[in-house]
Amino acid sequence: MTREEERIRADFPLLSKGKVIYLDNTATSQKPKKVIDDVAEFYRTLNSNPMRGLYDISIRATERVEEAREKTASFINARNSSEIVFTRNATEGLNLVAYTYGEERLSPGDEVLISIAEHHSNLLPWRLLCERKKAVLKYFECDENGVFSLEEFRNALSKKTKIVAMSAMSNVFGRENDITPFVKAAHECGAVFVADGAQSVPHVRTDVSESGVDFLAFSGHKMFAPMGIGVLYGKKELLEEMPPFLSGGEMIEYVHRDSERFSAPPYKFEAGTMNAGGAAGLLSALQYIDSVGFENIMKREEELSEYMLSGLVKIPHVKVLGSDEAREHHGIFTFTVDGVHPHDISEIMSSKNICIRAGHHCAQPLHEFLGVRSTARASLGYYNTKDDIDAFLKTLSEIRGVMGFMD
Amino acid sequence: MNTFYNEILTEHNVHPTHKHELSDADLTLEGVNPSCGDDIILSFKVSDGVITDGAFSGDGCAISQASCDMMLDLVIGKKVDEAKRLSEIFLRMIKGEVTDEEKEELEEAGVLSDISHMPARVKCAVLGWHTMEEMLSEK
Numbered sequence: 001m002t003r004e005e006e007r008i009r010a011d012f013p014l015l016s017k018g019k020v021i022y023l024d025n026t027a028t029s030q031k032p033k034k035v036i037d038d039v040a041e042f043y044r045t046l047n048s049n050p051m052r053g054l055y056d057i058s059i060r061a062t063e064r065v066e067e068a069r070e071k072t073a074s075f076i077n078a079r080n081s082s083e084i085v086f087t088r089n090a091t092e093g094l095n096l097v098a099y100t101y102g103e104e105r106l107s108p109g110d111e112v113l114i115s116i117a118e119h120h121s122n123l124l125p126w127r128l129l130c131e132r133k134k135a136v137l138k139y140f141e142c143d144e145n146g147v148f149s150l151e152e153f154r155n156a157l158s159k160k161t162k163i164v165a166m167s168a169m170s171n172v173f174g175r176e177n178d179i180t181p182f183v184k185a186a187h188e189c190g191a192v193f194v195a196d197g198a199q200s201v202p203h204v205r206t207d208v209s210e211s212g213v214d215f216l217a218f219s220g221h222k223m224f225a226p227m228g229i230g231v232l233y234g235k236k237e238l239l240e241e242m243p244p245f246l247s248g249g250e251m252i253e254y255v256h257r258d259s260e261r262f263s264a265p266p267y268k269f270e271a272g273t274m275n276a277g278g279a280a281g282l283l284s285a286l287q288y289i290d291s292v293g294f295e296n297i298m299k300r301e302e303e304l305s306e307y308m309l310s311g312l313v314k315i316p317h318v319k320v321l322g323s324d325e326a327r328e329h330h331g332i333f334t335f336t337v338d339g340v341h342p343h344d345i346s347e348i349m350s351s352k353n354i355c356i357r358a359g360h361h362c363a364q365p366l367h368e369f370l371g372v373r374s375t376a377r378a379s380l381g382y383y384n385t386k387d388d389i390d391a392f393l394k395t396l397s398e399i400r401g402v403m404g405f406m407d
Numbered sequence: 408m409n410t411f412y413n414e415i416l417t418e419h420n421v422h423p424t425h426k427h428e429l430s431d432a433d434l435t436l437e438g439v440n441p442s443c444g445d446d447i448i449l450s451f452k453v454s455d456g457v458i459t460d461g462a463f464s465g466d467g468c469a470i471s472q473a474s475c476d477m478m479l480d481l482v483i484g485k486k487v488d489e490a491k492r493l494s495e496i497f498l499r500m501i502k503g504e505v506t507d508e509e510k511e512e513l514e515e516a517g518v519l520s521d522i523s524h525m526p527a528r529v530k531c532a533v534l535g536w537h538t539m540e541e542m543l544s545e546k
Contacts, residue, residue, distance in 0.1 A: 339421070340469075341466075341467060341468035341469060342468075343443055343445075343467075343468035343470075343528075343531065344412070344468050344469045344470070347410075347411065347412075347468075347525075347527075347528065348410050348412065351410050351411065358443075359442075359443060359444065360444065373444055373466055374443070374444045402410055402412050402417075403412060403417050403420070403421065403469060404412075404414065404417030404418060404420065404421045405421065
């Protein structure tokens with residue numbers, strides 16, 4: 001391990017003990033000590049119900065939440081922090097849009113267009129919405145490397161398309177989808193564009209003002225923050241028109257026996273006591289990213305990706321899904337080993353303390369489209385080391401032997 | 408590399424004896440583990456209460472496939488009631504609740520006893536056995 005790697009890993013308590021080789025960063029990231037401490041500090045010193053209290057610690061808890069909102073807005077270059085709605089995770093953000101905007105906007109016969117590579121969380125809310133509204137769910141496809149053609153996308157759009165939903169980075173291929181021209185094409189048809197940013201926001205620069213995306217959902221826990229805090233970005237004018245998702249406390253201006261007036265966004269969408277400790281953790285995670293430098297994180301992930309892919313291609317019987325170019329993977333490597341089921345790969349890796357994912361990665365329609373039943377996935381984070389990758393590659397190269405193949 | 412995957416298990420997975428078509432099967436049932444995608448189709452020929460032949464097809468991890476192949480080794484030629492009795496022992500073994508004598512009755516399938524310490528893989532090991540139980544109880 002290099003001195004730099006030692007310094008990075010010292011920030012992460014779960015990794016610094018040196019036992020676990022964590023290669024499941026697509027599922028969730030490890031948490032820096034600073035984030036864990038800042039969440040604990042929130043509960044030790046500021047714990048009170050935020051947003052309503054008129055006493056000192058509640059005011060300070062509210063300020064912490066609003067600081068997190070401001071910081072998040074600036075991280076994705078939103079024009080205004082009122083466009084940042086706190087949710088539990090990306091899944092909740094996507095459901096929020098389906099149950100509010102979608103429910104109001106769709107009429108029978110309208111179309112929702114989504115990509116075949118979507119995570120189930122950006123697929124099922126739309127399919128169920130279409131069933132409720134007697135609308136039509138349409139898919140547009142990628143090639144076998146996960147590349148989407150703008151021309152095919154345009155052909156799939158129609159005057160009936162009201163909503164387009166697409167991830168800005170696939171959790172299987174690791175490829176970034178440059179959504180900007182897709183957003184423009186959707187707008188030309190009068191549709192709104194909903195982006196799933198769960199994988200993209202932690203790994204590449206996100207600029208909602210430049211892309212023009214209408215909604216963007218992502219999770220804090222994949223970018224060093226605690227589980228249970230997520231973000232839905234929505235354009236101010238859309239959020240203002242939309243009905244609330246959940247109703248109850250914190251989201252109203254007044255309630256009488258027979259009438260009520262909802263708060264303005266984002267509060268209209270944040271019913272009930274919010275996860276203020278989680279918001280404090282998200283703020284801390286974004287500050288951690290600043291302290292390291294997002295450019296440095298991206299650079300390191302690219303270097304590790306180069307090292308990983310150059311090793312993977314040398315192992316016989318291993319096939320990597322997606323691009324031949326390491327920089328297109330953003331640390332995500334989904335693969336198969338001939339004759340060995342992904343669950344067995346994962347089991348053998350686990351016996352060496354190596355954590356990888358096996359299955360369909362919540363993207364079953366994509367696996368059906370690609371004609372593979374299931375796959376294994378190793379995904380890198382900024383704190384992984386070449387030693388981690390070496391250990392993974394060594395075990396991978398021995399797997400067919402362990403499984404009784406005489407290569 | 409020292410792993411759970413011993414030679415008996417891998418041999419049944421890579422070179423299964425009973426993974427083939429069975430024409431004129433009397434009983435056929437599909438078993439699926441939706442969470443991991445294991446999938447088997449189990450077929451039996453039964454005559455006078457005796458399982459005279461059996462086969463399976465499908466796709467899944469080594470544990471699910473090898474377990475099913477070992478099960479067929481054990482039950483082909485045995486009476487339906489005996490197969491049910493052995494299945495009950497196997498399912499108890501996976502919970503860590505059998506005697507050494509009972510485990511020996513399972514012959515090679517006894518190598519899967521360590522699954523009792525691997526909660527994530529229990530469903531894989533029992534897929535074939537559950538499918539057989541369900542199929543035989545319908546008869």
